Amino acid sequence: MRLFRNMFANSKLRKMAGVQSIAHSTPGGITPHLHKSRSLRSKIMAIPIPPHLLIPLQQQQGTASAACVKAGDRVLKYQKIADATDSTSLDIYAPSSGVVSMIQNHTTINPAEKEQLCIFIDTDGKDEELAEIDAIEWQTLTREELLPVIRNAGICGMGGAGFPLPKKMETSSNREIHTLIVNAAECEPFITADQALIRERSEAVIQGAEILQYAINAKHCVIAIERSKGDAIAALSKSISHSSVEIVILDDKYPAGGERQVIQAVSGKELQANKLPADAGIHLQNVGSVYAVYRAVAESKPCISRITTLTGEALQTPKNFEALIGTPVSFLFDLCGIDKKNHAKTVVGGSLMGIELMDTSAPVMQSSNCLIAGSLAEFPDTIPEQPCIRCGFCAEACPAGLLPQQLLSYSRSEDAQQLEDHGLFDCIECGACSYVCPSKIPLVQYYRNSKEQLALSQEVFDTSKGWQARFQDHQYRIKKLKDEAEPRTAIKPANIPSAEEKPQGTFSKDQAILDVAAAVSRVKARRKNVIASSESPAKPIQADGEAET
Amino acid sequence: MLPLVGTIYFQSLMALIAVLLIMRVIYLMRQFWLQSLSRQHSIVDQINALLPQTQCGRCGHLGCRPYAKAISLGERINKCPPGGDETITNLSLLLNEHRHSLDPAHGEVLQRAVVVIREDECIGCTKCIQACPVDAILGGPKLMHTVIESECTACDLCIEPCPVDCIDLIQLGEPELLWRAPEAGKTTLIGSNL
Ligand code: SF4
Ligand code: SF4
Ligand code: SF4
Ligand code: SF4
Numbered sequence: 134m135r136l137f138r139n140m141f142a143n144s145k146l147r148k149m150a151g152v153q154s155i156a157h158s159t160p161g162g163i164t165p166h167l168h169k170s171r172s173l174r175s176k177i178m179a180i181p182i183p184p185h186l187l188i189p190l191q192q193q194q195g196t197a198s199a200a201c202v203k204a205g206d207r208v209l210k211y212q213k214i215a216d217a218t219d220s221t222s223l224d225i226y227a228p229s230s231g232v233v234s235m236i237q238n239h240t241t242i243n244p245a246e247k248e249q250l251c252i253f254i255d256t257d258g259k260d261e262e263l264a265e266i267d268a269i270e271w272q273t274l275t276r277e278e279l280l281p282v283i284r285n286a287g288i289c290g291m292g293g294a295g296f297p298l299p300k301k302m303e304t305s306s307n308r309e310i311h312t313l314i315v316n317a318a319e320c321e322p323f324i325t326a327d328q329a330l331i332r333e334r335s336e337a338v339i340q341g342a343e344i345l346q347y348a349i350n351a352k353h354c355v356i357a358i359e360r361s362k363g364d365a366i367a368a369l370s371k372s373i374s375h376s377s378v379e380i381v382i383l384d385d386k387y388p389a390g391g392e393r394q395v396i397q398a399v400s401g402k403e404l405q406a407n408k409l410p411a412d413a414g415i416h417l418q419n420v421g422s423v424y425a426v427y428r429a430v431a432e433s434k435p436c437i438s439r440i441t442t443l444t445g446e447a448l449q450t451p452k453n454f455e456a457l458i459g460t461p462v463s464f465l466f467d468l469c470g471i472d473k474k475n476h477a478k479t480v481v482g483g484s485l486m487g488i489e490l491m492d493t494s495a496p497v498m499q500s501s502n503c504l505i506a507g508s509l510a511e512f513p514d515t516i517p518e519q520p521c522i523r524c525g526f527c528a529e530a531c532p533a534g535l536l537p538q539q540l541l542s543y544s545r546s547e548d549a550q551q552l553e554d555h556g557l558f559d560c561i562e563c564g565a566c567s568y569v570c571p572s573k574i575p576l577v578q579y580y581r582n583s584k585e586q587l588a589l590s591q592e593v594f595d596t597s598k599g600w601q602a603r604f605q606d607h608q609y610r611i612k613k614l615k616d617e618a619e620p621r622t623a624i625k626p627a628n629i630p631s632a633e634e635k636p637q638g639t640f641s642k643d644q645a646i647l648d649v650a651a652a653v654s655r656v657k658a659r660r661k662n663v664i665a666s667s668e669s670p671a672k673p674i675q676a677d678g679e680a681e682t
Numbered sequence: 683m684l685p686l687v688g689t690i691y692f693q694s695l696m697a698l699i700a701v702l703l704i705m706r707v708i709y710l711m712r713q714f715w716l717q718s719l720s721r722q723h724s725i726v727d728q729i730n731a732l733l734p735q736t737q738c739g740r741c742g743h744l745g746c747r748p749y750a751k752a753i754s755l756g757e758r759i760n761k762c763p764p765g766g767d768e769t770i771t772n773l774s775l776l777l778n779e780h781r782h783s784l785d786p787a788h789g790e791v792l793q794r795a796v797v798v799i800r801e802d803e804c805i806g807c808t809k810c811i812q813a814c815p816v817d818a819i820l821g822g823p824k825l826m827h828t829v830i831e832s833e834c835t836a837c838d839l840c841i842e843p844c845p846v847d848c849i850d851l852i853q854l855g856e857p858e859l860l861w862r863a864p865e866a867g868k869t870t871l872i873g874s875n876l
């Protein structure tokens with residue numbers, strides 16, 4: 134029956150246009166209310182330039198970049214303002230022209246409300262660009278020329294997790310990649326940034342996908358998108374007529390767009406827990422990042438903005454914005470006509486994986502795909518968690534096939550071994566289990582906390598291993614120095630250079646005489662010993678050895 | 683075929699096969715025994731793995747491994763201040779011993795810390811280098827010295843020998859976690875509460 138349905142759906146969709154195929158099904162998942170239509174009513178808006186920009190030096194997983202401008206410098210749009218320090222950090226470019234007013238800590242978007250170093254730019258409104266760079270014909274470039282262009286554009290994954298693109302490209306280019314999957318599945322409630330992007334700029338997205346496919350040398354390229362996004366699928370179908378890119382239709386459920394879920398849906402095979410997509414020959418990239426790659430290569434513009442959804446009941450005109458990185462969240466809210474009385478909570482990300490933001494002066498980052506100004510009706514106050522009733526709903530919903538209720542009890546009892554055995558590190562932190570839990574237990578928060586704790590204790594263990602090794606090296610060194618120094622101290626007590634330091638080949642007569650005399654006296658002493666003890670000659674030598682150690 | 687069974691050839695063939703089988707079994711058993719031997723760490727190593735490896739000598743021994751050895755010979759397990767109660771608990775679980783509280787004669791429970799040399803005051807006497815059990819100090823005679831932060835165990839052995847008191851112990855406090863465990867009324871993750 135299912136086969137029939139699929140075939141039917143398939144042929145119907147195929148008729149629509151383009152080459153499309155239906156994806157395999159994945160386990161678990163939920164179907165929450167999506168709240169998407171409000172922000173999809175209008176087109177993507179380019180935002181006016183905010184009076185102040187504050188650009189965090191670390192917007193991705195990895196290490197912070199190093200600022201290469203200082204307070205008082207005037208910067209132009211697209212000018213580099215921070216350098217990458219290693220492969221997990223990014224170059225950062227000025228989103229608009231203005232003067233750097235200061236570089237100091239400010240609250241940014243993160244779960245602990247930690248402060249982070251930000252570059253503050255007072256914009257001048259002129260939006261003066263760095264001297265125009267000619268667009269590159271990317272088809273004429275070799276792969277080796279193309280990779281640095283992408284790497285230097287300062288792009289990180291725009292799906293929410295914020296994995297730095299250069300690092301991902303590095304991993305993929307070291308392996309054989311057969312398929313590039315562009316992840317256009319945006320399964321989380323409220324977020325519509327990717328859908329809006331595809332529906333309006335599908336040509337650019339397809340070109341971006343082709344560029345990326347060429348750069349990582351993948352044979353196939355597919356775009357994975359859910360069935361419900363008819364307008365986006367239609368736009369894509371129109372744009373892929375001249376390219377080899379294919380569309381794969383996913384089921385409508387949450388989390389359809391998780392990395393592992395998409396891979397399983399497209400390839401039909403589950404990715405093993407400890408494997409990277411690249412190990413299976415797959416490179417997965419969010420469509421926002423693919424668009425940024427297009428901008429970086431085809432238009433020679435580094436990444437300075439992203440499409441962000443602004444929605445929530447407290448906003449009068451929810452819509453998608455092309456927001457400059459570093460725009461304060463409150464500035465965007467004001468543009469959408471925020472109803473302060475109705476505004477109860479600010480959420481960054483969707484309603485399932487998002488985090489609450491206390492201070493709306495925090496800036497938009499590359500991974501901020503959605504900003505919700507929620508009313509109390511949308512986000513009611515937390516009710517205290519109830520005891521687990523072992524209903525098992527969470528296990529049914531879990532897309533990773535885990536037992537969330539077991540994980541919960543091990544997380545509470547901090548049982549590291551059991552947590553690992555029950556696959557804590559396979560948990561993709563999707564929040565499906567918390568969503569269905571009738572006892573309202575914030576399961577994911579327990580898991581995230583446990584994951585961090587385990588990582589920390591592993592780190593402590595590793596450092597203590599290091600200390601132990603250094604201690605042993607130290608003792609070995611001390612012993613060696615002592616062994617080397619001892620025979621000489623008898624001759625000349627002070628100031629003896631160690632064996633390495635002693636200049637080789639320089640001959641001093643006095644020293645030689647002393648050396649010879651010392652050797653002779655040593656031999657004499659030993660002989661005397663041997664005669665005195667009148668035993669076998671082995672004994673005194675042994676005694677000698679003991680005295681030395 | 684049947685008359686063959688009685689022949690000496692057949693019997694000797696059987697005997698040969700039996701001998702080969704027995705040898706094989708003995709070989710496998712020996713392999714197994716060797717494997718289990720190599721799997722079994724010495725008890726000193728097992729104890730040592732539970733000690734914090736600060737190498738501070740507060741326990742009255744030269745370092746953590748010597749103390750581990752002493753424990754294996756019957757010394758009390760509550761003499762390590764950097765490890766605190768956690769180490770004592772782990773040791774008592776491993777050795778099935780009573781969980782005494784930390785012996786105050788060896789000091790109080792220590793927190794994470796690191797040592798820093800006030801570099802402009804250092805006179806370059808190299809005393810601290812000689813005291814450091816993990817070679818975490820860089821410097822030369824009459825030159826400025828400095829601590830390699832990532833290698834310093836905060837054993838504070840270098841503080842006392844310094845003639846100009848230019849070495850400070852800086853407490854690091856608890857490490858900051860991005861995700862707290864949920865407490866009543868304060869959840870960071872929204873999805874769970876919809
Ligand atoms: S958060 Fe983790 S445990 Fe819960 S449903 Fe998602 S994958 Fe499963
Ligand atoms: S859904 Fe909630 S109450 Fe039910 S078994 Fe899972 S954790 Fe327990
Ligand atoms: S007191 Fe603890 S940390 Fe210090 S040397 Fe002894 S066992 Fe090691
Ligand atoms: S630098 Fe000082 S405190 Fe740090 S390990 Fe060396 S001796 Fe101990």
Ligand code: SF4
Pocket residue numbers: 799803804805806807808809810811821827843844845846847848849
């Ligand atoms: S003991 Fe003090 S003065 Fe001497 S080298 Fe070390 S830090 Fe400098």
